[in-house]
Amino acid sequence: xxxxAPPSPPGPAANGGGIRHSLxxxxxxxxxxxxxxxxxxxxxxxxLPFIIVLQISMAEPALAQPPYTPLWQWATDGVLQxxxxxxxxxxxxxxxxxxxxxxxxxxxxxxxTLLCLLIGYPMAYAIATAPERRRVALLMLIxxxxxxxxxxxxxxxxxxxxxxxxxxxxxxWLGLIDTPLAxxxxxxxxxxxxxYSYLPFMILPLYANLARMDLTLLEAAADLGCRAPRAFLRIxxxxxxxxxxxxxxxxxxxxxxxxxxxxxxxGPDSLMVGRMLWTEFFGNKDWPLASxxxxxxxxxxxxxxxAMQRWQQRLEAD
Amino acid sequence: xxxxxxxxxxxxxxxxxxxxxxxxxxxxxxxxxVYAVDNVSLDIFQGEFFSxxxxxxxxxxxxxxxxxxxxxxxxxRIFIDGVDVTEVPPYSRPVNxxxxxxxxxxxxxVEQNVEFGLKQEKMPxxxxxxxxxxxxxxxxxxxxxxxxxxQLSGGQRQRVALARSLAKHPKLLLLDEPLxxxxxxxxxxxxxxxxxxxxxxxxxxVTVTHDQEEAMTMSTRIAVMDAxxxxxxxxxxxxxxxxxSRLVAQFIGSVNLFEGKIIEQIGDEAIIEAHGGTMMRMxxxxxxxxxTPVSVxxxxxxxxLARDYQEGAVNQVRGVVEDIAYLGDVSIYHVRISAEQMVExxxxxxxxxxxxxxxxxxxxxxxxxxxxxxxxTD
Numbered sequence: 001x002x003x004x005a006p007p008s009p010p011g012p013a014a015n016g017g018g019i020r021h022s023l024x025x026x027x028x029x030x031x032x033x034x035x036x037x038x039x040x041x042x043x044x045x046x047x048l049p050f051i052i053v054l055q056i057s058m059a060e061p062a063l064a065q066p067p068y069t070p071l072w073q074w075a076t077d078g079v080l081q082x083x084x085x086x087x088x089x090x091x092x093x094x095x096x097x098x099x100x101x102x103x104x105x106x107x108x109x110x111x112x113t114l115l116c117l118l119i120g121y122p123m124a125y126a127i128a129t130a131p132e133r134r135r136v137a138l139l140m141l142i143x144x145x146x147x148x149x150x151x152x153x154x155x156x157x158x159x160x161x162x163x164x165x166x167x168x169x170x171x172x173w174l175g176l177i178d179t180p181l182a183x184x185x186x187x188x189x190x191x192x193x194x195x196y197s198y199l200p201f202m203i204l205p206l207y208a209n210l211a212r213m214d215l216t217l218l219e220a221a222a223d224l225g226c227r228a229p230r231a232f233l234r235i236x237x238x239x240x241x242x243x244x245x246x247x248x249x250x251x252x253x254x255x256x257x258x259x260x261x262x263x264x265x266x267g268p269d270s271l272m273v274g275r276m277l278w279t280e281f282f283g284n285k286d287w288p289l290a291s292x293x294x295x296x297x298x299x300x301x302x303x304x305x306x307a308m309q310r311w312q313q314r315l316e317a318d
Numbered sequence: 319x320x321x322x323x324x325x326x327x328x329x330x331x332x333x334x335x336x337x338x339x340x341x342x343x344x345x346x347x348x349x350x351x352v353y354a355v356d357n358v359s360l361d362i363f364q365g366e367f368f369s370x371x372x373x374x375x376x377x378x379x380x381x382x383x384x385x386x387x388x389x390x391x392x393x394x395r396i397f398i399d400g401v402d403v404t405e406v407p408p409y410s411r412p413v414n415x416x417x418x419x420x421x422x423x424x425x426x427x428v429e430q431n432v433e434f435g436l437k438q439e440k441m442p443x444x445x446x447x448x449x450x451x452x453x454x455x456x457x458x459x460x461x462x463x464x465x466x467x468x469q470l471s472g473g474q475r476q477r478v479a480l481a482r483s484l485a486k487h488p489k490l491l492l493l494d495e496p497l498x499x500x501x502x503x504x505x506x507x508x509x510x511x512x513x514x515x516x517x518x519x520x521x522x523x524v525t526v527t528h529d530q531e532e533a534m535t536m537s538t539r540i541a542v543m544d545a546x547x548x549x550x551x552x553x554x555x556x557x558x559x560x561x562x563s564r565l566v567a568q569f570i571g572s573v574n575l576f577e578g579k580i581i582e583q584i585g586d587e588a589i590i591e592a593h594g595g596t597m598m599r600m601x602x603x604x605x606x607x608x609x610t611p612v613s614v615x616x617x618x619x620x621x622x623l624a625r626d627y628q629e630g631a632v633n634q635v636r637g638v639v640e641d642i643a644y645l646g647d648v649s650i651y652h653v654r655i656s657a658e659q660m661v662e663x664x665x666x667x668x669x670x671x672x673x674x675x676x677x678x679x680x681x682x683x684x685x686x687x688x689x690x691x692x693x694x695t696d
Contacts, residue, residue: 219388220421222408224435224486234434238425 050298057291058084068287088292098276098293102300105273108187108262109255112194116202116251117244119195124206124243125236128213139207142200150197154264157193158184161265185267193261198254202247209243210236245312253301273297329553330363331539337400339364339522340385340490345394347380354380356546357394367516367523369533371569372543378526381543382492385524386415399489409438414488418495420479422467428478429454429463435486453481456515473504484519493525497532509535530570534558542566558617563696567615574621574661575694576614580606588693589632590614594656599632602693616691618650618662623676627683634685637661639676653682 059068060083072082092098127138145153160166161184168180183189213236221231259274266272273293280290330336338361347355355377362368370378383389384396387408395404403411414435422431432453436446454460457477467475476499483491496512497505513536516523527533533540534554541551542565550562561567564575578592588602590612600614624634637655648664655661663684665676676682 214419214421216417216419216421217423219408220415220417220423221434223386223388223413223415224482225409225438226434227409230438235423 053291053294056287057088057289057295058086059288060085061286061288066287067285085288088289089296091289092292092296097271101271101273101276102297104271105256105258105297106300108190108194108258108270108272109252112191112198112255113202113248113252115191115195116199117248120199120202120206120247121240121244123199124203124210127203127207128210129215135211142203146200151260154193154197154261157189157196157265161189161192184265187266187270189265189267190262190270190272193265194255194258197261198251201250201254205246205250206240206243209240209246213239249305253305256301257297329538330366331361336363338362338397339366339399340524341397342381342385343395343397345381345384345391345396347377347384347389348392353377353546355384355391358546358548359394360541360548360551362522362524364522365520366538367513367536368525369537369540370524370526370543371528371530371533371540373528373569376543377546378528378543379494382415382494382524382526385490386413386492387411388415412489413492414483414486414490415492416479416483416494416496418498420467420475420499422475422478422482424467427464427466428459428470431467431478432481432485435482439486449485453485456484456519457481472499472501473508476500476508480515484521488521490522490524493523495527496525497529498527505532512536534570542569544569560692561615561694564613564615564694565696567692567694572618572662574616574618576616576659578612578614580608580610580612582608587688588612590693594659596635596655597630597632599688600691600693601689604693606693606695610695613694614691615694616686618664619648620690621661621663621684621686623665624683624685627685631685633688634683635661636681636683639678639680639682642676642678651676651682653684 055071056068059071061067062069069083071084072080075081123142127135127142130138158165162168163180163182163184165184167183168177171177172180183192217235217239218228218231221235222228226234257274257277258272259278262270262272262275263278266275277290277293277297280286280293340360340362342358342360342362345355345358346353358377358381370381372378380389384391385398387403387406391404395402397403398412403413423434426434429450432450433446436449441449451460454463457480459474459477459481462470462474462478467478470478476496480496497508500508509532512523525533525536534557537554539551539553540557542549542557544565550557550566552560557566558570561570561573567573567575576590576592576596576598578590578596578598580588581591581597582589583602583605586601586603588600588606590598590600592598592614598614606612627634627636635655637653639651640654640660641650641652643650644667646667648666651663651665653661653663661684
């Protein structure tokens with residue numbers, strides 16, 4: 001492979017040599033394709049868009065196409081004018097509304113991750129320990145809802161939760177309540193919708209982890225004098241930690257920026273970053289402000305997770 | 319701990335007054351319609367190194383798991399040190415088990431693994447540390463105390479598993495194929511080590527193995543199992559020299575089986591006519607009726623070359639050498655005595671440069687003593 005290509009003969013016969021030549025030049029450009037290709041992907045689809053959004057966040061809104069001012073301009077006499085408008089970032093920091101939205105997003109994500117974990121763990125455990133034949137069917141039941149549109153499934157919850165909906169009618173019929181409960185357009189409805197929608201993302205990585213666990217470890221624990229509940233805490237739980245972390249990340253990260261569920265099921269009290277982004281982008285047409293929110297959201301999410309990953313790596317290295 | 323007991327004198331099973339330490343009384347275990355263990359009764363005495371030997375699926379592991387409490391007998395009772403433990407859950411039994419896969423906790427260090435059982439019984443910290451140190455010393459793994467199981471070799475893991483199961487000083491240690499995961503050399507070295515360890519700490523060992531050599535080397539007694547039942551319980555010598563059935567004779571070592579029938583019983587000897595007309599006179603303390611079909615089992619090393627062969631003489635056969643396997647210390651000869659029957663004979667290679675006594679296609683005469691084999695009816 002690395003042998004130098006024979007000198008290409010001149011004339012029209014050199015066509016094949018030309019292709020080889022350009023291939024070699026490409027190899028020169030990409031000396032390590034195994035790293036270069038993912039890196040290129042990341043640059044193209046993450047770093048570049050990020051820089052664009054960052055740039056918009058420091059512009060000013062304008063009634064133009066695109067709806068913001070350019071960051072730099074050629075003034076007369078070859079002077080490059082760069083206007084960095086930090087007001088948006090400062091506004092997001094200083095305005096309580098945005099802070100409240102951020103905090104509420106984190107809160108909703110935290111509570112829902114916890115609920116998904118509490119509901120999903122026993123489910124994943126039950127599937128992992130079920131007999132082989134039933135396992136496939138149970139997993140199918142978890143994946144089946146994905147075959148319907150996400151939007152339709154969230155819409156269906158409106159029908160269930162609304163004052164004259166299925167849930168209230170059922171509770172009225174049971175005689176547990178006299179007047180319909182106001183669940184729709186509250187934070188509670190958001191919790192229900194989010195937990196319902198994101199539960200599979202918790203169950204699947206947990207299942208993958210728990211199914212791999214060696215059950216003789218539990219027998220060994222019992223043999224050494226450990227009862228089942230303790231064995232769960234001492235053996236099963238620590239060994240499933242990677243599954244818990246993976247599932248929690250898969251739920252927490254998208255829920256912080258979730259837009260559809262709070263928009264459809266939430267009310268005035270469930271202000272979330274995703275909804276605000278939407279409003280600023282499409283309602284107020286304030287792209288720079290929306291971009292500033294997006295950037296801050298990213299920082300808010302990436303920094304703690306990178307820190308956590310570092311911590312985990314250090315823990316494993318010990 | 320007392321000094322090592324003299325194993326030759328330690329034969330409590332010979333003493334009719336001795337109390338068994340472990341008593342398995344009529345235990346049956348069914349999985350669905352399948353009898354994994356079928357009405358097994360067995361007495362094991364204190365300080366024994368007892369082996370359950372059998373092929374895969376013979377029920378030996380199920381029996382061991384019932385001793386550990388990991389399986390419930392369908393029927394029958396199990397007593398350990400005079401206490402009925404049939405209903406006692408595994409975490410309350412004075413029994414520990416070393417698992418075939420070792421089942422070390424992957425998220426704990428060697429030290430934490432060994433300490434785990436002690437923590438469960440709420441032993442004070444200082445005492446716990448001392449006991450862990452003792453165990454690590456005993457198995458010579460102190461240097462590995464901070465390692466995780468995935469940083470250990472197979473042999474090291476085996477030691478950690480052993481240390482963990484011994485840490486609680488159980489009344490009974492159960493070992494499921496304790497040497498199964500080791501390579502051949504390590505296995506042979508560990509066999510003796512395991513026996514020495516057991517003699518030093520004086521804990522009763524019950525082990526499960528499919529390897530007859532392993533069972534022979536280590537055990538005080540062996541129970542040979544087949545299809546959920548115990549076929550024979552005896553010392554390694556007893557099992558090897560006096561198998562009670564064709565099955566046991568064939569399972570342990572090599573054996574020549576001559577099919578035939580009883581002609582006459584004279585005192586404690588039987589005259590037998592084997593297929594092909596060979597006449598035999600074998601020791602047979604159990605008298606059999608004339609005409610009873612029997613097999614005579616003779617080990618290859620009990621057969622020797624006959625100097626004065628006579629046609630029709632008792633306990634002599636003649637044949638042609640067909641195969642020779644030179645193993646260094648001994649050679650194995652396959653001698654065809656008839657179209658159907660081959661006799662296996664091992665001869666020690668006593669003289670290094672002696673001319674090969676036997677060679678292929680040579681006609682040889684062989685003989686054996688009346689006490690060199692057993693007469694089997696099963």
